[in-house]
Amino acid sequence: MWLKKNGLYVLLGVSVILAILGVSTANFIFKSGTAGMGILIILILYAQFKKSAKDTWMILGAFLFSIIGDWFLSNMNGDSLMFVKGIALFFLAHVGYLLYALFNGRIKGMFTVILLAAYLVFFFLVLYPTFTDVPLMIASLVYLLISCFSLGAAMGMEGDRTAKGSFILGIVLIIFSDTIIAFKEFVDYHMFDFLITPTYYLAHIFITFSLIKRFESKVPATK
Template identity: 85%
Template sequence: MWLKKNGLYVLLAISVVLAVLGVATSNFIFKSGTAGMGIIIILVLNMGLKKSAKDTWWILAAFLFSIIGDWFLSNMNGDSLMFVKGIALFFLAHVGYLLYALANGRIKEVFTSILLAAYLAFFFLVLYPTFTDVSLMVASLVYLLISCFSLGAAMGMKSNPTAKRSFILGIVLIIFSDTIIAFKEFVDYHTFDFLITPTYYLAHIFITFSLIKRFESNVPTSN
């Protein structure tokens, strides 16, 4: 148990190093490192269990979709179709986060309603006037909705307090990074562009850390 626990933190430290390299370079191996290392850690977490924690596979799938989605966005070169495909894959990643959270709790309805109202106002007042591509507009709106629901579900999780806070922070960082991307791509506002990748990588690290803390607290796994 001690070796496994400390080994997980070594892997998490490697994830941090990959995040730094991902920010400093354009190498896709490094850019996908935090999600990739998260997948490895999830597999290690499940190795020692008599019965795998099935809900953690939703996070594994989310990380996998994130890697593929990041590839589309990294190679879009102004192609709106590539951007839509990237959004679709990140949508699936959020579905994974949402299902994991719901497997460990329930959605916070009041919080989610307030969050939805705020982001829908942002969408229709700030982003909507900039769209010329209907498919891109629809994809962005659907992605916004799933992002709000995944955070609302994270807020309602019943888990080790540290694990829950870390998971919530991870989802918040993803939404924060996506909001900056929205300003960059649709409003042509670039002041905070430098925060896009660091917050995105930190999100993966905090979500992975959340799973490690859950493992340490011996929280019963969902079936």
């Protein structure tokens, strides 16, 4: 039966192909492919492990909000309101990542404090002087805070080490991609623009891989 263990990795492989197409084309179907395949894999895992997989709905919601948020950012055409809406949806995505991590551990306090301090310095010294739109400034600051908290919670997760490491890497890649976007949109610095979408798609792939590894020992092996 293809929905067994190896089938999940086949779907993850499809996600990688969609990521490549998303980077090389402007087609939104491909651009939303990694999150979409992640949703499909989550639904399969939930169908097999209903009681122990309830928290995966947090990631499903995060992927769904990411798809919608990406649509807003892809169609903003300089409209700051569209950008704010996109940030709001990605904020909700981070809430999903944060809640999932907290369901599987607790926030790493000292790490989170250090990360917050570093990013607040970055925000007020580098980004803040560029803002002329107050709602956009507030949205960006709130999004920065939730990003730091979601990574801090990921660092405090328990369970399978590979699953935890993959999830942490996924959140790190999202924050890395967002940081490059901040330089692009607010500082007008474009040297690393080419890394925005690849790191974003890889984040979804690693988070999905994390979920597969979490349940892998419970999935019947393909004969």
